[in-house]
Amino acid sequence: MACLLRKSLRTKALFLHKLVGNSSDSHQTLASSSWFWCRQLSLSLPHKTTTCFASNSIPSPSFSNALLQIRFWASEAAATELSTSDGLTVQRILANNWTILDEHDGDWRSHATAIAQSIHLIKRRLQWEKLKVRLDMLSFQLGKEDLWDDPMLAGKLSREHGSLLGKMKEVNALEQELLEHIDMIKLAREENDADLESESLKVLLNMRRNAKEKELEALLAGEHDSCSCYIEVQAGAGGTESMDWAAMVMQMYKSWAQRRGYKVTVMDEMPGEIAGIKRATIKVDGEFAFGYAKAEIGVHRLVRISPFDSNKRRHTSFAAVAVIPILGDGSTHVQINESDLRIERFRAGGAGGQHVNTTESAVRIVHIPTGVTATCQNERSQHQNKASAMAVLQSRLDQLEMARQAQLNAKHTQSLTDITWGSQIRSYVLHPYRMVKDLRTNYEVSDPDSVLEGDLDSFILSYLSASLDKDDDA
Amino acid sequence: MNLSLSGVYRPHSLPKLLTYSSFSTLCRPFCYSALSSSPTCVKPQVPLFLRPPIYSTKLCDLKKWHDWGKGVALSIGSTFVQSDDGPDSSMLCRELKWLMEDAVVDHSLGVEDDDRVKMRIGIEGLYCLWKQRVQERRPFQYVVGCEHWRDLVLSVQEGVLIPRPETELVVDFVADVVSENEDLRSGVWADLGTGSGALAIGIGRVLGSERGRVIATDLSPVAVSVATYNVQRYCLQDKIDLREGSWFEPLKDMEGKLAGLVSNPPYIPSKDISGLQAEVGRHEPRVALDGGIDGMQALLHLCDGAVLMMKPGGFLAFETNGEQQSRALVDYMKNHRSGSFCNLEIRADFAGIQRFVIGFHQ
Numbered sequence: 001m002a003c004l005l006r007k008s009l010r011t012k013a014l015f016l017h018k019l020v021g022n023s024s025d026s027h028q029t030l031a032s033s034s035w036f037w038c039r040q041l042s043l044s045l046p047h048k049t050t051t052c053f054a055s056n057s058i059p060s061p062s063f064s065n066a067l068l069q070i071r072f073w074a075s076e077a078a079a080t081e082l083s084t085s086d087g088l089t090v091q092r093i094l095a096n097n098w099t100i101l102d103e104h105d106g107d108w109r110s111h112a113t114a115i116a117q118s119i120h121l122i123k124r125r126l127q128w129e130k131l132k133v134r135l136d137m138l139s140f141q142l143g144k145e146d147l148w149d150d151p152m153l154a155g156k157l158s159r160e161h162g163s164l165l166g167k168m169k170e171v172n173a174l175e176q177e178l179l180e181h182i183d184m185i186k187l188a189r190e191e192n193d194a195d196l197e198s199e200s201l202k203v204l205l206n207m208r209r210n211a212k213e214k215e216l217e218a219l220l221a222g223e224h225d226s227c228s229c230y231i232e233v234q235a236g237a238g239g240t241e242s243m244d245w246a247a248m249v250m251q252m253y254k255s256w257a258q259r260r261g262y263k264v265t266v267m268d269e270m271p272g273e274i275a276g277i278k279r280a281t282i283k284v285d286g287e288f289a290f291g292y293a294k295a296e297i298g299v300h301r302l303v304r305i306s307p308f309d310s311n312k313r314r315h316t317s318f319a320a321v322a323v324i325p326i327l328g329d330g331s332t333h334v335q336i337n338e339s340d341l342r343i344e345r346f347r348a349g350g351a352g353g354q355h356v357n358t359t360e361s362a363v364r365i366v367h368i369p370t371g372v373t374a375t376c377q378n379e380r381s382q383h384q385n386k387a388s389a390m391a392v393l394q395s396r397l398d399q400l401e402m403a404r405q406a407q408l409n410a411k412h413t414q415s416l417t418d419i420t421w422g423s424q425i426r427s428y429v430l431h432p433y434r435m436v437k438d439l440r441t442n443y444e445v446s447d448p449d450s451v452l453e454g455d456l457d458s459f460i461l462s463y464l465s466a467s468l469d470k471d472d473d474a
Numbered sequence: 475m476n477l478s479l480s481g482v483y484r485p486h487s488l489p490k491l492l493t494y495s496s497f498s499t500l501c502r503p504f505c506y507s508a509l510s511s512s513p514t515c516v517k518p519q520v521p522l523f524l525r526p527p528i529y530s531t532k533l534c535d536l537k538k539w540h541d542w543g544k545g546v547a548l549s550i551g552s553t554f555v556q557s558d559d560g561p562d563s564s565m566l567c568r569e570l571k572w573l574m575e576d577a578v579v580d581h582s583l584g585v586e587d588d589d590r591v592k593m594r595i596g597i598e599g600l601y602c603l604w605k606q607r608v609q610e611r612r613p614f615q616y617v618v619g620c621e622h623w624r625d626l627v628l629s630v631q632e633g634v635l636i637p638r639p640e641t642e643l644v645v646d647f648v649a650d651v652v653s654e655n656e657d658l659r660s661g662v663w664a665d666l667g668t669g670s671g672a673l674a675i676g677i678g679r680v681l682g683s684e685r686g687r688v689i690a691t692d693l694s695p696v697a698v699s700v701a702t703y704n705v706q707r708y709c710l711q712d713k714i715d716l717r718e719g720s721w722f723e724p725l726k727d728m729e730g731k732l733a734g735l736v737s738n739p740p741y742i743p744s745k746d747i748s749g750l751q752a753e754v755g756r757h758e759p760r761v762a763l764d765g766g767i768d769g770m771q772a773l774l775h776l777c778d779g780a781v782l783m784m785k786p787g788g789f790l791a792f793e794t795n796g797e798q799q800s801r802a803l804v805d806y807m808k809n810h811r812s813g814s815f816c817n818l819e820i821r822a823d824f825a826g827i828q829r830f831v832i833g834f835h836q
Contacts, residue, residue, distance in 0.1 A: 271564060345825040350559050352825050353640050353795065354742055354763050357613045357753035359572070360565050361639045363824055380572060380622030382639035382824070 082172070084179045086186070090116045103205060108185050111204040115178050118211035121465060122171055125218035135164050174211060181207070212461075219464045224325040225291030230267065230395060231257075234279045236299070236318030241309075243276030245302045245317040248452060250280050253296070253321075255454025262286035266378045267388055268362075275308070281392065283326070290325040295460040295467075297323050298425030305431045314431055318424075324399050326391070334397040336390075342366040343386065346375055365389045372396050426459070428452070441466045516695050518703040519631045521619035523576040525594040534587035535597050536578070543570045543604045550608065558751045560611065569614045573603065576618045611752035621670070628670045628704050633696035635762035637672035640823040641738050644791050645676035647821070647832050648734065651789045652680060658789055660685040661733020666721050666776060668692050669762060671701030671714070673736050678705075678713045686733070689715045691724050694761065721772070722779040732784045738793040739772035741765040769795050773803055781814045784835040790815075797828035804831055 083089045093116040100117075101110040138161040141147070147154050181200050188197035220226070231253050235246035257264045263285040270278040284293060299320050306315040327333060345352075346362035362377030363386045374396060376388035428448050429435045436451045436459075437444035443462040445451060451459070547566035554560030561569070577600060579592035595603070606612040615621040615636045621628050623637045624645060630636050652659040659681060665674040665688060674690035681687070692698050698718045705714045717724035725732075742763045747755060754763065765771050773792060780790055794800045800820045807815045818833035 343824050345823075349825075351796065352823060352827050353638055353793065353829060354635070354738075354740070355746070355750060355754065356559065356638070357615075357636060357751060357758070358561070358565070358639075359569055359614050360561075381624055381626075381642070383624035383642050384622065 082175050082179055084183045084186075088179065088182060090119055090175055090178070094120060103208065106198070106201050106205075108182065108201055108204055111201070111208045112178060112182055114208045115174075115204065115211045118208075118215040119171060119175055119178070121215050121468065122174075122211075122218045125221065125468065126167055126171070128171075131164055131168065135161065135168065138164065170214075174207070174214070177207060178204075215465075216461065219461070219468065220288050220291035222291060222294075224327065225294075226288050227290040227325040227328060228262075228283065228285045229290035229293050229326055230281055230283055230324045230392060231293055231296070232279070232281045232322045232324070233277070234320045234322075235272070235277065236320065238315070238317050240272060240274045240276065241306050241315050242317040242319065243272030243274075243278055244308065245276070245300075246278070246280070246319040247272075247276035248302070249300055249319045249321065250277060250282065252452050252454055252456065253284075253293070254282065256456045257282075257284045257286075257289070257454075259454050260286065260289075260292070260457075262289050267392060268375045268377055290323065292457075292460050292464075293323045294325075295463040296321050296425075296456070298423050301424050301427045303427070303429045303431065324395050326395050327398050333394060334401045336367065336394065336397065340368050342368055346377060361385055363389055365393050367393060367397060370397065370400065372400065438463060516699040518629060518700045519619055521576075521627070521629045522573075522594055523618065523620060523627070527579040527592040527594050529593040529596045529599075530590045531593055531597045532587065533585075533589045533591050536574075536591050536593075537587075539597055539600050539604075540570065540574060542601070543573075546604065546608050554611070554752075558749070560751050560753065566608065569607065570604065572614070573600070573607075573618055576620075611756060613753040613757050616757060623672050624676055626672070626675060626704075626708070628672055628675070629700055629707070630670050631696070631700060632757065633694060633759055634700045635669040635697075635758055637670055638738075640825075640827075640829055641672065641793055642676070643821070643823060644673055644736050644738070644793060644830065645680060647791050647830070648677050648736065648789070649680045651734075652686070655789075657787065658686075658733050661785075661788070662686070662728065662731060663688045663734035663736070664725060664728070664732050664783070665690040666735070666737040667739050667762070667772070668701050668716070669697050669738075671704040671716070673738065674701065674714050674716075675704060675708055675710060677734075677736065678710045679708070681713065687713050687715065689717060689725060689728065691717045691719055691721065693718070693720045694759065697762075721775060722783055725783060729783055730785055732780075733788050735776070735780050735784055735788065735790040736792070737772075737776055739765065739776060741769045741773060741793070741795040741799060743767065743769040743795070765795070768802075770799060770802060773799065774806060777803065777807055777811060780835065781811055786835060788835040789832070790835065791830060791832045793830055800828045800831050807831075807833070 081089045081091070093112050096109075096113070098109040098113045100114050101107055138157055141157055142154075142161055147157075181204050184200045185197055185204075188194075188200060231250075233246050233250045233253070235242040254264050265283040265285070267281040267283050269280040272278055299318055302317045302319075303314065305312050309315060343363055343365050346364050347360055350356055359380070360377070361380070361382035362375060363382060364373055364375045365386070366373045372393060374389040374393035376385045376392060379385040379388055425440055426436065426438050428451070429437075430448055434448050435444055435446050436448050438459050441459075441462045443459055445458070544567060547570055548563050550561075550563050550566060552562050555562050577593050577595050579594065593600075603617050607614060607617050613636055615630050616632055619629060619631060621630050621636050623639070624642050628637060648663075663677055663681070663686065665671075665677065668674050668690035669692060671690055674688045678688045690701060692701065695718060698716055702716050705711060705716065740761065740763050742750070742765055744764055744767055746769075747760065747764055749755075750763075765773070773794060776792060780788075784790065792803065794803060797820075804818050804820060807818060814836055815833045816836050818831065820828045821830040821832060823829040
């Protein structure tokens with residue numbers, strides 16, 4: 001079978017290669033044709049295939065078609081893992097521990113490993129083994145003759161079956177495509193076909209990026225992950241130096257959010273006396289804002305030569321970050337009684353009214369039973385500040401309630417005051433060497449500037465993946 | 475008032491802006507034109523944020539202005555706070571940001587210094603406005619020509635009191651009573667001394683699509699013209715009737731018919747006027763601030779008039795100078811006008827000052 005596979009693959013590859021020739025957009029063509037294979041694969045359902053193979057009719061003119069059928073048969077035989085012509089599987093790719101290089105390094109092993117990792121992750125997130133068992137059970141039930149005696153149940157079962165099958169097919173297709181392109185590259189090497197090799201590499205690179213996105217989707221499956229959120233930053237002890245650091249951290253999140261296309265609104269900002277901020281809250285609007293940002297909860301530490309120290313000494317500063325989800329309309333909100341609220345002018349004093357002209361109209365709302373407060377001062381009218389502060393208060397109370405109910409998942413629902421200064425999550429070192437290191441995942445980069453400019457995604461993703469591992473261990 | 479406002483966005487003051495040839499003296503090119511004309515044809519000014527973006531400047535020049543403006547703001551420190559409880563640096567910095575937001579068209583500013591930025595005012599104009607703000611203590615709301623009040627953005631200009639945040643609560647009081655009382659919701663309300671029209675518009679929107687409407691009066695032609703402009707901007711011409719005249723004078727036809735009465739009349743005692751914060755004392759209309767010897771002149775007049783003008787069960791809400799006036803007003807209503815009012819209450823503003831008197835006509 002391996003022999004047959006190789007042969008047909010070669011034919012297919014050569015055929016394709018001829019087809020795309022040297023045209024500049026050839027990799028597009030290649031990519032779309034491989035997508036087409038997968039489609040065919042999933043579409044050409046069992047009935048014909050088995051007979052085809054059973055009759056052992058050696059594929060005559062159309063090698064590729066035969067390949068599809070055989071491949072399908074192989075995957076249908078469930079126990080058989082998908083593999084390349086020389087037996088490389090996703091598991092083996094992972095076991096090889098090939099170094100994952102930067103995307104721009106055109107090394108197929110690196111791409112393949114990255115894709116294999118994504119596939120592995122997605123599978124874990126989907127609880128692959130359980131999924132297979134469940135799917136088998138559903139298929140069995142759907143096959144029963146009395147299925148439609150209970151149409152409600154039948155509908156439910158078939159919907160679930162469809163949805164699970166869809167997920168499974170998507171992952172299988174990804175796996176299949178990966179292995180086929182590895183075959184293709186090996187083949188191209190054997191044939192000394194540089195063009196084909198580079199085309200396949202391009203496809204792999206594209207796959208690598210897409211797989212990363214899919215992996216991400218699989219990572220952000222938490223209950224509130226799709227929500228918008230508030231991000232709060234508070235300066236640690238250490239005066240101006242720490243306040244400056246808090247402002248840098250806040251700026252980092254603003255840039256990060258803008259890069260991701262989220263809308264950023266400053267809700268509340270308490271500036272430091274000389275520089276920076278004592279504390280600030282921003283609202284980050286957009287899909288999965290909370291899912292990503294929750295990875296940032298904790299204490300961030302900075303080491304640098306202080307610009308505020310005339311003796312140019314090295315200083316360590318801290319800033320705490322809290323992230324609160326803004327629950328959508330579908331969620332249950334905590335009921336707030338108007339009578340439980342105390343609303344006050346943020347900076348009251350003086351006679352007020354007609355005596356005073358001021359553009360300062362911030363209000364603070366205190367929820368008396370819990371002592372939770374919220375302030376907003378970015379709006380230009382008191383009424384709007386009050387409305388925004390109410391929204392913040394609502395989210396804080398919702399969060400408290402969530403924490404109370406769940407009592408676990410504590411790290412995602414901690415408020416600023418709860419974050420102990422010991423729970424450091426990341427170090428930013430600007431001196432004597434330059435590095436940013438996540439203390440939870442050991443992920444590190446040597447370019448602090450890019451991180452402080454909002455290039456945070458790789459930190460966030462590595463943390464989210466790592467927490468998945470932890471969940472698994474538990 | 476015969477005002478020919480063809481549209482909300484009509485840039486009335488622009489010709490003046492355009493013909494003004496030299497900014498070198500940095501005197502005041504943008505204001506007072508309306509005040510100097512005859513009372514019958516007062517033209518309201520268009521707030522900065524509604525002016526057409528016919529100017530453009532290089533990003534680096536805008537940055538330069540902003541840096542200069544920030545420097546000016548920071549140099550103030552707490553000087554104004556100490557002298558008369560005026561704005562401090564941080565408040566001025568925030569105003570500077572808002573001024574820029576109002577002046578610059580989109581906030582997706584370019585990145586290169588040479589990129590052009592579309593603006594609603596020339597860069598020289600911006601320098602001029604910020605000097606007026608800081609050196610002359612011209613209120614920020616007059617500088618940008620608007621005040622954000624509740625969920626409204628109201629046009630304001632010299633000659634019209636800038637609506638205060640405290641006054642927003644009066645609309646909440648009205649919203650509360652009309653939500654549970656059909657008679658009040660469909661009745662005629664009066665806002666006396668409306669100024670920019672803030673209360674009238676706020677209440678007009680609270681009354682919603684039902685039959686209820688608002689009559690707003692003001693002695694000042696400038697106020698009536700600005701209020702008319704604001705009413706039109708919120709498309710409430712059919713709901714709000716503006717009348718020029720002192721307190722109840724233009725309401726002769728409404729005797730015994732008012733379902734509601736609200737007012738933020740001048741209530742500052744005359745002796746306190748000279749010590750007011752510069753923004754208020756030097757720039758806002760005294761007629762909207764000075765409430766006579768004890769500051770109660772207008773408030774008492776309004777109470778007397780209310781007895782005659784309101785229908786039984788009508789709701790009233792007045793803003794006052796604080797606890798002392800509120801108590802005095804309630805005493806007056808109970809003792810001198812006994813039997814006329816009921817359910818009188820004193821309510822505090824968000825700063826905890828006993829600011830309002832509310833109640834019902836018997």
